[in-house]
Amino acid sequence: MIELEGVPELIDPVMVAAFEGWNDAGDAASTAVAHLDREWKGEVFAALDAEDYYDFQVNRPTVFLDNGVRKITWPTTRLSVVRVGGDKPRDLVLVRGIEPSMRWRSFCNELLAFAHELGVEMVVILGALLGDTPHTRPVPVSGVTSDPDLARTMDLEETRYEGPTGIVGILQEACTHAGVPAVSLWAAVPHYVSQPPNPKATLALLNRLEDLIGLRIPLGELPEDARAWQVGVDQLAAEDSEVAEYVQTLEEARDTAELPEASGEAIAREFERYLRRREPGTGPGGPGVATEGDAFLRDPGSGRTRPPKPAQPGPESVPGAEAAEDTRDSDVPEAPAGSVGGSPDTDAGDTDTGPESSTDPSTGPDTDADPSTGPDGDGDADGDADGESDK
Numbered sequence: 001m002i003e004l005e006g007v008p009e010l011i012d013p014v015m016v017a018a019f020e021g022w023n024d025a026g027d028a029a030s031t032a033v034a035h036l037d038r039e040w041k042g043e044v045f046a047a048l049d050a051e052d053y054y055d056f057q058v059n060r061p062t063v064f065l066d067n068g069v070r071k072i073t074w075p076t077t078r079l080s081v082v083r084v085g086g087d088k089p090r091d092l093v094l095v096r097g098i099e100p101s102m103r104w105r106s107f108c109n110e111l112l113a114f115a116h117e118l119g120v121e122m123v124v125i126l127g128a129l130l131g132d133t134p135h136t137r138p139v140p141v142s143g144v145t146s147d148p149d150l151a152r153t154m155d156l157e158e159t160r161y162e163g164p165t166g167i168v169g170i171l172q173e174a175c176t177h178a179g180v181p182a183v184s185l186w187a188a189v190p191h192y193v194s195q196p197p198n199p200k201a202t203l204a205l206l207n208r209l210e211d212l213i214g215l216r217i218p219l220g221e222l223p224e225d226a227r228a229w230q231v232g233v234d235q236l237a238a239e240d241s242e243v244a245e246y247v248q249t250l251e252e253a254r255d256t257a258e259l260p261e262a263s264g265e266a267i268a269r270e271f272e273r274y275l276r277r278r279e280p281g282t283g284p285g286g287p288g289v290a291t292e293g294d295a296f297l298r299d300p301g302s303g304r305t306r307p308p309k310p311a312q313p314g315p316e317s318v319p320g321a322e323a324a325e326d327t328r329d330s331d332v333p334e335a336p337a338g339s340v341g342g343s344p345d346t347d348a349g350d351t352d353t354g355p356e357s358s359t360d361p362s363t364g365p366d367t368d369a370d371p372s373t374g375p376d377g378d379g380d381a382d383g384d385a386d387g388e389s390d391k
Contacts, residue, residue, distance in 0.1 A: 004117055007045050007081060010091040014213050015115050018126040019077070021099035022166040025189040026198030029126035032205045033096045039218045042080035042094050046114065050074040053100035053107050077107075079114060090215055093118055099167045107167070108174035115180060123175050123182040124212060126205050127168045128198075131188035134250035135233045139204035140188040143212065146176040154212070156183060185209060190250075192243070193233050199225035 016036065018029035036042070050056075059075035077097025084090055093115070100107045115123060133140055143156040151158040161169070168184055175182030185208050187201040203222045210217045237243045 004045065004114075007118065008083075010081065010093070010118055012090045013093050013118055013120050014090065015093040015095060015111075015118075015120045015123045016126065016209065017095035017111070017123065017171065019097055019099045019167050023099065023127040023129075023168040025128040025130050025187075026194055026201050027196035028128035028187050028189060028198050028201035028205060030096060031197060031199075031202045032126055032209070033094055035202065035206065035220070035222065036082065036092065036217065037080055037094050037096065039220060040082035040084060040092070042082045042092075044078050044080045046079045048077045048097070048107070048110060050076040053077075053103055054098065055101035058101050059098050077111075079111075081118075084215055086216075088214070090213065092215075093120060104167060104170050105174070108171050111171065112174060112178050112180065116178075120180065122213075123171070123180055124209060125168050125171055125182065125184045126187075126209070127166075127184060128187045128189050128201055128205070130191040130194055132250060132253075133188045133190050134247050134254055135190045135193055135200070135230060135237075136247065136251060137254050139201045141204050141208040142186045142188075143183055143208065144186070145181075145183050146172060147181060150181050150183065154183070159184075183212065185212070192246070197229075199229050202226075 016033060018024065018033040020027070020030045024030050050061075054075050056075070061072050061074045063070055063072055065071075075098050077095060077100075080094045080096075082092045082094060084092065095111060114120075131140070143154070144159045144161075145151050145154070145156045146159050148158055150156060159172075172182045172184050185205055187205050189198055189201050199222055203219065203226045206217050206219065206222070237247055
């Protein structure tokens, strides 16, 4: 049993988690949790022992000077609490860290012990993957769960994914087996511009999280950052005719696939979000006044937000993943050599990441990497997340 001292009794707490690494294309997910922590002034109350879960040759500690005194920051996972007041208060437990190198089962059990002790009602895990999506369109955000009842009640997709997974998938399954409702939200990042940061994908995740947990999230400068990011990518893409043509092909495929989504229900959801932002907010940001960026960054047809670290994996069954693969094979050409931000070859062989939902080698998991860092993160390609590190 974990004894927590100094943590007040929480109101309808929700745990929101994100992990740097394989599940964090464009740093979109980890940046989203960092944004929540910063805007709501989170207070760290616990940190997992780095010795138990990390290979320091993979994730090295850093040295810094504090008033002339040398100190070391160890790679780890930290938990903080944010108190959200207002008419309908709801507290959040934020989990932010790095995907562990070993002992994944123990890692998840320790997080679940904190969740149990704090009375967490639901766990939401944020992730980001690389996909065949144009940067000029709204960022697709998929919500998936392993709980059939939760899928029905919260309008989510029930996961059907099979294949290599990351800590996001392991933690979600651990929650399911422990009887804790768990949801994963996945943002798709354009594979041809995958370098971090990607404020547009971060903004999309926060908007979807806002709808899911019923809290108004102060966005700060994110809408403006998302606009500036898209303008910058537009300018770079316009300098290469092959890239511009490729982006146009992705746009046409995306628009054709999403045409049926312009439903009355989607428009109603968008209008509800607009009204919520015009009413007094529940956070310290004050009234939720709609900004000029809202019209640009939201798609009333899909009810989702419009709006780059190494290639990342996909979700545990992204809705429409198979359709996306079919589209890539038949209608979408290979990305041109002049892709924005570098070569479109996002083969995770250059890094330790790759989209687990894609069969395209340009975004697939790293099959050429050192076998000691297999896709399940513990050194075993068989997914034994509880095994000792092979390093």
